[in-house]
Amino acid sequence: HELALSGSAELNWLTTWQPYCSRVLDPMLGWDPGVERTVIWYDPVTNERRLTGKLAEIMSRVRFERRQEEPLPIVWIDDEECYSTSKTQIESLEPAAPVLMVRPDERIGISRRQWRLICDFLDDSSGFPSVSLDEEGTVRDHAAHVGL
Numbered sequence: 001h002e003l004a005l006s007g008s009a010e011l012n013w014l015t016t017w018q019p020y021c022s023r024v025l026d027p028m029l030g031w032d033p034g035v036e037r038t039v040i041w042y043d044p045v046t047n048e049r050r051l052t053g054k055l056a057e058i059m060s061r062v063r064f065e066r067r068q069e070e071p072l073p074i075v076w077i078d079d080e081e082c083y084s085t086s087k088t089q090i091e092s093l094e095p096a097a098p099v100l101m102v103r104p105d106e107r108i109g110i111s112r113r114q115w116r117l118i119c120d121f122l123d124d125s126s127g128f129p130s131v132s133l134d135e136e137g138t139v140r141d142h143a144a145h146v147g148l
Contacts, residue, residue, distance in 0.1 A: 048108050
């Protein structure tokens with residue numbers, strides 16, 4: 001939130017809770033839809049794109065950044081869909097700016113170590129590979145997984 005408010009980052013929220021963001025979550029978090037944008041990536045009635053929508057949105061952003069004169073790096077944080085298969089698909093697009101994929105432990109969220117990595121990446125992404133994946137060491141597979 002602070003990074004988005006300061007203009008240091010553009011925050012686009014790809015959450016399965018998207019139908020509840022404007023009514024419940026944004027007000028609870030104190031988020032302003034003009035600052036933190038909820039991306040509509042699946043249809044909550046039909047569930048169309050539920051299994052493919054997040055990665056499709058990230059890949060769309062990578063393609064967008066490839067067309068820019070000054071492409072911006074991307075951070076994708078997701079406890080369900082940041083996997084090596086997603087990394088490979090993003091790499092195939094040959095991003096114009098680095099992409100950092102962060103898979104936190106769903107039980108604790110982003111760790112302090114991962115937060116430092118994200119901040120380092122945002123400060124200077126030039127030393128990072130075109131696509132990197134960071135998975136928290138305590139991550140476990142979970143039965144409720146709906147992504148890749």
